[in-house]
Amino acid sequence: MPMLGVPICVECGTRSNPCRCKIVGPTVGFLAFVVAAVVEWPVGALVYPFKHRKGRKIMGHPVSVVYPSVTNAIPI
Template sequence: MGIGIPICVQCGTARNPCRCKVVGPTVGFLAFVAAAVVEWPVGAVIYCFKHLKGRRIMAHPATVVYPSVTNAIPI
């Protein structure tokens, strides 16, 4: 039993001739996980004192990191 690399597929895009993206969403997911490992604990601590700021920090991987990386790679 091993741990595999997650592969994400996004179909229906018009950014390439195949109309499917594999590399962008997969790298975006890995960047999301890396950012979340750092930002979620920090956001949780800050949430204790400033709720809105803590929520924004914890949402950053999903709202900024993943879409930025996914859209930067067209395949």
């Protein structure tokens, strides 16, 4: 039986904190990305047949705006 848990993301080599590794920011960013994607991808898929550029922009929003904003807001 597979175990479901919270994914843990690690980003090393960053200069935003003294230990040069981020765990909390990327993990929370990934969870925010998933929540935004669940909402925005179906909406983008409905818009895409009528307005291609707008649909692509909606579907790309979680990866281009949500994830980086949340990840960079939390320095650890």
